[in-house]
Amino acid sequence: MSKKKVTTLKEIASQLNLSISTVSRAINDHPDISESTKINVRKLADHLNYTPNIFAKGFRQHKTNIIGVIVPTITHYFTSTIIKGILEEAELKGYRVIVSESNNDVNRQTEMMHTMIQFGVDGILMSLSKMTKNVDAILQTVDRIPCVLFDKVSSKIPCSQIVINEEEASFNAIEHLINIGKKRIAIIKESEFSYNSEKRYAGYLRALKEHNIPVDDKIILSCNDISMKEGKQMASILLSMKERPDAIFAITDGAAIGVIKTLKKFNIKIPEDIAVIGFSNSIHSTIIDPQLTTVDQPGSRIGTTAVKYLIEEIENTNDTLTSKTIEIKTNLIIRESTFKV
Amino acid sequence: MSKKKVTTLKEIASQLNLSISTVSRAINDHPDISESTKINVRKLADHLNYTPNIFAKGFRQHKTNIIGVIVPTITHYFTSTIIKGILEEAELKGYRVIVSESNNDVNRQTEMMHTMIQFGVDGILMSLSKMTKNVDAILQTVDRIPCVLFDKVSSKIPCSQIVINEEEASFNAIEHLINIGKKRIAIIKESEFSYNSEKRYAGYLRALKEHNIPVDDKIILSCNDISMKEGKQMASILLSMKERPDAIFAITDGAAIGVIKTLKKFNIKIPEDIAVIGFSNSIHSTIIDPQLTTVDQPGSRIGTTAVKYLIEEIENTNDTLTSKTIEIKTNLIIRESTFKV
DNA sequence: CTGAAAGCGCTTACAG
DNA sequence: CTGAAAGCGCTTACAG
Numbered sequence A, B: 001m002s003k004k005k006v007t008t009l010k011e012i013a014s015q016l017n018l019s020i021s022t023v024s025r026a027i028n029d030h031p032d033i034s035e036s037t038k039i040n041v042r043k044l045a046d047h048l049n050y051t052p053n054i055f056a057k058g059f060r061q062h063k064t065n066i067i068g069v070i071v072p073t074i075t076h077y078f079t080s081t082i083i084k085g086i087l088e089e090a091e092l093k094g095y096r097v098i099v100s101e102s103n104n105d106v107n108r109q110t111e112m113m114h115t116m117i118q119f120g121v122d123g124i125l126m127s128l129s130k131m132t133k134n135v136d137a138i139l140q141t142v143d144r145i146p147c148v149l150f151d152k153v154s155s156k157i158p159c160s161q162i163v164i165n166e167e168e169a170s171f172n173a174i175e176h177l178i179n180i181g182k183k184r185i186a187i188i189k190e191s192e193f194s195y196n197s198e199k200r201y202a203g204y205l206r207a208l209k210e211h212n213i214p215v216d217d218k219i220i221l222s223c224n225d226i227s228m229k230e231g232k233q234m235a236s237i238l239l240s241m242k243e244r245p246d247a248i249f250a251i252t253d254g255a256a257i258g259v260i261k262t263l264k265k266f267n268i269k270i271p272e273d274i275a276v277i278g279f280s281n282s283i284h285s286t287i288i289d290p291q292l293t294t295v296d297q298p299g300s301r302i303g304t305t306a307v308k309y310l311i312e313e314i315e316n317t318n319d320t321l322t323s324k325t326i327e328i329k330t331n332l333i334i335r336e337s338t339f340k341v
Numbered sequence C, D: 001c002t003g004a005a006a007g008c009g010c011t012t013a014c015a016g
Helices: A009-016 A020-027 A035-047 A054-061 A077-092 A106-118 A136-144 A166-179 A195-210 A228-239 A253-265 A299-315 B009-016 B020-027 B035-047 B054-061 B077-092 B106-118 B136-144 B166-179 B195-210 B228-239 B253-265 B299-315
Strands: A066-071 A096-101 A123-126 A147-150 A160-164 A185-189 A220-222 A247-250 A275-277 A294-296 A325-328 A331-333 B066-071 B096-101 B123-126 B147-150 B160-164 B185-189 B220-222 B247-250 B275-277 B294-296 B325-328 B331-333
Touching: A009 A020, A009 A035, A020 A035, A054 B054, A066 A077, A066 A106, A066 A299, A077 A096, A077 A299, A077 B096, A096 A106, A096 B077, A106 A123, A106 A136, A123 A299, A136 A147, A147 A299, A160 A166, A160 A299, A166 A185, A166 A195, A166 A247, A166 A275, A166 A294, A166 A331, A185 A195, A185 A228, A220 A228, A228 A247, A228 A253, A247 A253, A253 A275, A299 A325, B009 B020, B009 B035, B020 B035, B066 B077, B066 B106, B066 B299, B077 B096, B077 B299, B096 B106, B106 B123, B106 B136, B123 B299, B136 B147, B147 B299, B160 B166, B160 B299, B166 B185, B166 B195, B166 B247, B166 B275, B166 B294, B166 B331, B185 B195, B185 B228, B220 B228, B228 B247, B228 B253, B247 B253, B253 B275, B299 B325
Parallel strands: A066 A096, A066 A123, A123 A147, A147 A160, A160 A325, A185 A220, A185 A247, A247 A275, B066 B096, B066 B123, B123 B147, B147 B160, B160 B325, B185 B220, B185 B247, B247 B275
Antiparallel strands: A096 B096, A294 A331, B294 B331
């Protein structure tokens, strides 16, 4: 592939009989340079289609204006909306974004952090892969380069974290079920190693407690790798019980949709016999019939917020490193699976 | 943010009493260097956690090992599966990926190509934004740097293009409808400026022709910005006709799902009264009830193939530039919306 | 087998 | 207001 020869400062300087330094300053609008020189330089630069060699620049300034993003899976709708937010905000601030998928593999995740650092990114935005138990590698990274965690975070890591109000959102969802008269509310959650799942579970427990509803372990179901399939299985288990629940809270929309599919198969009336609530407000939630009541997670806002905090940290030269945890508010979207019009 | 001091070749050289050149060669496994030196250098490099400064390297070698990707919208499931494929293959080959969204804005698209070139990407992978009529900017880019188009392509651009067999896939979908006895098949498509839509429409026309079914313009509906909403509207229009169709082919799953929702609202039996086919095999197609017959587009394969061709072009030093168009095969996935078990 | 030196394109403290 | 020079970290032709 033959690339066209590319314009450099040297080229412009020689054509204008100026020094490279002057041309550099003129292009960067340095106050020392006379207006007339600036005009001449800019004109020729435009004409020759000059674009600075970012590598020489980044190399010189130890700054690349690239942000690295590591997520478990890019194909989840929620994740892709976060990335959308990241791209928008980063672009606005003059940063480019390198994206990587860890596929929920902790080793890949570690490797990716290293490659990103090696690529000279200015900072890293990361959503942790499942089962990230050993955080040593991450601690090292946080120590070397600005990092912000989002969505799947860990309190063991000293850096800013952007999350949603998981516990409260879940509390509100359960309270809504109680308000519509439900008394025996099942939950389908993940194992205790999932940060998000535990928070949502905590909200569930608090809601029951505050409304004096006894907790029944039999209708608290955990599964690994929660998805539509698990939702179906858990729904079958719940239906087979002597004392069926009158509402099911699945901590992901996927599982909630699996639940609805199974309930429909057994001709259970939704929400009259059993109401269903999910979590995420994925697009699926309006495709399924009845449409799913769920918690809307503003992915795009999470993304833009994460970028804001990261860039602040990148550009903040003084050494005060305050790691904040920012909670993005969610909304309960009430639809047919809990509310009959 | 205080960054730890980073290990350089110089540091290693001085600790080992070697020259920088020798250390550089040892690390790059140059044949000139003795095995013992290599071992020493590697050991210390590991110990000091040495990672080459990619910017110095890229700057020196005019190669960044970064691929730029520009897509209209990242949040479309199909697009995100393509990106997944791109990330996998790129990583395998030692490349990183910068992603950008054009949001279907031609100006943004042009700007992004420029920024990417400025960032020194080795090549660009692009899916064209809608209404890319003026391809001048793209022609310029193609001239400066290896490019491969995928999914939304244009025959006006001389570079390799990775597409699916749109026309044939659509032909097969229509033929399936004919095989199950349908005789009056409507199509919901986009305007004539959409490459994909036009190809699918061509397949529709050919199938009708080969089966001697007359074409009726009244049941050929076009809309801009096709989605679920448009699917609902078009379905209403079709239902209001004296001569209703007995099958509807929507060229996107979103529109097909809108169609199904409207048909259900009017208690039309699917597929007996009206069968429905979509295009993409998005996850929605198994959420909706009845499940949607649709064309599976292997997004991940499109992504990996695009990367393969791009890297071939990047690494191919000789000047023979052969632009091929590669068609990735699709499959018709038959489900309840056309076939009653 | 190893080293000294030039150079990639840019910025910036220093000098005038 | 402008220029000469050093240097960012690396690779590589040249010399030994």
